Amino acid sequence: DGGITQSPKYLFRKEGQNVTLSCEQNLNHDAMYWYRQDPGQGLRLIYYSQIVNDFQKGDIAEGYSVSREKKESFPLTVTSAQKNPTAFYLCASSMDRVDGYTFGSGTRLTVV
Amino acid sequence: AQSVAQPEDQVNVAEGNPLTVKCTYSVSGNPYLFWYVQYPNRGLQFLLKYITGDNLVKGSYGFEAEFNKSQTSFHLKKPSALVSDSALYFCAVRDRDGGYNKLIFGAGTRLAVHP
Numbered sequence: 001d002g003g004i005t006q007s008p009k010y011l012f013r014k015e016g017q018n019v020t021l022s023c024e025q026n027l028n029h030d031a032m033y034w035y036r037q038d039p040g041q042g043l044r045l046i047y048y049s050q051i052v053n054d055f056q057k058g059d060i061a062e063g064y065s066v067s068r069e070k071k072e073s074f075p076l077t078v079t080s081a082q083k084n085p086t087a088f089y090l091c092a093s094s095m096d097r098v099d100g101y102t103f104g105s106g107t108r109l110t111v112v
Numbered sequence: 113a114q115s116v117a118q119p120e121d122q123v124n125v126a127e128g129n130p131l132t133v134k135c136t137y138s139v140s141g142n143p144y145l146f147w148y149v150q151y152p153n154r155g156l157q158f159l160l161k162y163i164t165g166d167n168l169v170k171g172s173y174g175f176e177a178e179f180n181k182s183q184t185s186f187h188l189k190k191p192s193a194l195v196s197d198s199a200l201y202f203c204a205v206r207d208r209d210g211g212y213n214k215l216i217f218g219a220g221t222r223l224a225v226h227p
Contacts, residue, residue, distance in 0.1 A: 042219040056212055090155055100146050101215060103155030
């Protein structure tokens with residue numbers, strides 16, 4: 001079945017550590033996105049990529065980094081510069097400008 | 113910049129009654145509007161979208177939405193609510209920024225359907 005896979009489902013990070021969240025899709029979608037979800041704040045865009053080797057900062061990119069070396073993969077690194085990383089992270093992909101998104105099932109990151 | 117607003121944090125409905133979840137938008141140009149649903153600890157699932165054409169859009173699970181240009185609204189509706197419809201609902205609008213496309217989401221509305 002085609003879809004988006006996010007891993008791990010739960011992730012715990014110690015203060016000062018970098019962690020990487022995986023996002024893989026087999027839908028042959030060109031565009032991929034990372035959102036952060038906090039209670040009562042909806043979804044906020046972190047980074048997005050329309051094609052391989054190109055990505056753009058979203059509204060809350062500080063403390064995060066991404067890469068897009070392959071069409072299928074768009075990993076997100078939460079760096080130690082992100083002061084409040086505890087949140088639910090959602091990856092999505094889309095085919096074109098009128099298409100909706102297909103979402104992964106999310107990764108819940110907790111700082112311990 | 114494009115934006116959407118969901119004025120209600122929570123909507124409570126009795127099972128079998130009609131439901132409405134409200135969304136208003138602010139865009140320059142023609143709006144591309146979307147509704148998604150989220151169940152606990154899951155990703156968002158696409159319900160329906162308005163790109164052009166009929167103002168009443170039908171989607172998944174018996175949901176529909178009415179596009180109203182004069183009121184800049186895109187309310188989600190269902191004639192008869194089910195307990196299983198209880199979830200978090202998001203309205204979204206497409207933003208085109210410098211040739212790049214992305215969705216801007218509202219804060220979400222929690223729908224609670226009571227037996």
